Amino acid sequence: MHDQPSVIELLQAVKNFINDTAAPNLTGHAAFHAKIASNVIDIIMRDISARPENDRREIQQLQALLEAEGLNDLAELNRILCERIRTGEITGANDDLMAHLKAAAISQIKVDQPRYSGLKTALGSDGD
Amino acid sequence: MHNPNDFEKSIGRVIGHIFGNDVKPANIRRLSGGASQETWLISTEAQPVILRRVPHGISKPANSTSITMQTEAALVEAAANAGVKAPKVLYTLTAADDLGYGFIMDYVDGETIARPILRDPEFADARENLSRQCGEELAKIHALDIRSIDGVSRMSGLAQIDQYEAIYRDMGVSRPIFELALQWLRQTAPQPLADVLVHGDFRLGNLMVKSSGLAAVLDWELAHIGDPREDLGWICVNSWRFGKTQNRVGGFGTIEPMLEAYNQHRGLNLQPQDIDWWEALGIWKWGIMCLIMYEAFRSGSDESVERAAIGRRVSETEIDLINLLERAHA
Numbered sequence: 001m002h003d004q005p006s007v008i009e010l011l012q013a014v015k016n017f018i019n020d021t022a023a024p025n026l027t028g029h030a031a032f033h034a035k036i037a038s039n040v041i042d043i044i045m046r047d048i049s050a051r052p053e054n055d056r057r058e059i060q061q062l063q064a065l066l067e068a069e070g071l072n073d074l075a076e077l078n079r080i081l082c083e084r085i086r087t088g089e090i091t092g093a094n095d096d097l098m099a100h101l102k103a104a105a106i107s108q109i110k111v112d113q114p115r116y117s118g119l120k121t122a123l124g125s126d127g128d
Numbered sequence: 129m130h131n132p133n134d135f136e137k138s139i140g141r142v143i144g145h146i147f148g149n150d151v152k153p154a155n156i157r158r159l160s161g162g163a164s165q166e167t168w169l170i171s172t173e174a175q176p177v178i179l180r181r182v183p184h185g186i187s188k189p190a191n192s193t194s195i196t197m198q199t200e201a202a203l204v205e206a207a208a209n210a211g212v213k214a215p216k217v218l219y220t221l222t223a224a225d226d227l228g229y230g231f232i233m234d235y236v237d238g239e240t241i242a243r244p245i246l247r248d249p250e251f252a253d254a255r256e257n258l259s260r261q262c263g264e265e266l267a268k269i270h271a272l273d274i275r276s277i278d279g280v281s282r283m284s285g286l287a288q289i290d291q292y293e294a295i296y297r298d299m300g301v302s303r304p305i306f307e308l309a310l311q312w313l314r315q316t317a318p319q320p321l322a323d324v325l326v327h328g329d330f331r332l333g334n335l336m337v338k339s340s341g342l343a344a345v346l347d348w349e350l351a352h353i354g355d356p357r358e359d360l361g362w363i364c365v366n367s368w369r370f371g372k373t374q375n376r377v378g379g380f381g382t383i384e385p386m387l388e389a390y391n392q393h394r395g396l397n398l399q400p401q402d403i404d405w406w407e408a409l410g411i412w413k414w415g416i417m418c419l420i421m422y423e424a425f426r427s428g429s430d431e432s433v434e435r436a437a438i439g440r441r442v443s444e445t446e447i448d449l450i451n452l453l454e455r456a457h458a
Contacts, residue, residue: 117373
């Protein structure tokens, strides 16, 4: 497939339209929604670039944590982890669990809201 | 859908009831509100007023824990009468008004948006005073006698955990941090304190703030009977610090002035660590509330970009919970 423009470029063009053309002509609730729409484009762009590596790493960590080497379905791995936490099979006393959850939460917030204050707290205590 | 002219005529009649038939509304403007609830600013020849209403034909969202508009009006009125900084309720809508359910109250001047309150020089004194003022105001709210008001349910901390867990399970999503937080909340739940009226959503956004500090407590729709520490913990939730994470109370202050003022008024001896569990509960609840709001988009009941995007705010509660659980397990 051609990529002139690429999906990232197309998203940037939509974001430019929202910010430079649409938003200045909107007021009240519609202007608020334009701001959200612009932020959503940023999330999409970060998600596209970060997801392959994030998912690969999350699957790897979950496979190790759950001793489920053959299983590659991220949703299923998370479902199993939730079940084991719920049954008490794995608890917060497990350092590997805590390290995994923290790493996954950091990756996610970096995509969703990289300026969120809780990310700085997480990285500060981590020395990362 | 009602004709807009009918809406204006109905507003005109209600304004006439309140201020006399010679007083007319000059300007009617929608301020904000969710899908089900509307807030309108109505300027009149007498004074500006606020209409809060749920239009006809709008039902409460599934799993809603909010009280009815009639109950909210009664609570706000009781609070104002008892000296709580709350708007004066001028009129409660009846079926004959043809405006749905709701009430009209005094417009209180000030700012509700967190960003200027936490950052603008104009609110420097407010930031200095707010923590203590919140303690005083919550003490007054928690001392309210509401035995004569119907429709306020009792929700302990553990009952809320059960309720929000059921909602979370129904959605069929897998969020391991919510599961771990749920275990921790159940295992470390403190003994309940004596029941009080809990405001339920006491935080910036729902507080009218002027340059000297708190002007009015708004948005009482999540009020219930419960543990007083719930309100004290909710305003400490990191999402409600709006980036000023170093200031535990609302992003504007440390917790000590709030607790000192609160303890003094209520004869208690609550310490900062007594609020920890309730703060964690608040974060977990807010995370599930974000999922509920996203669910409205997913199910097609609210197709707005706002409802879609809030699903990506769930991760802010996850990072806050993991920060907190890490300290708890350390």
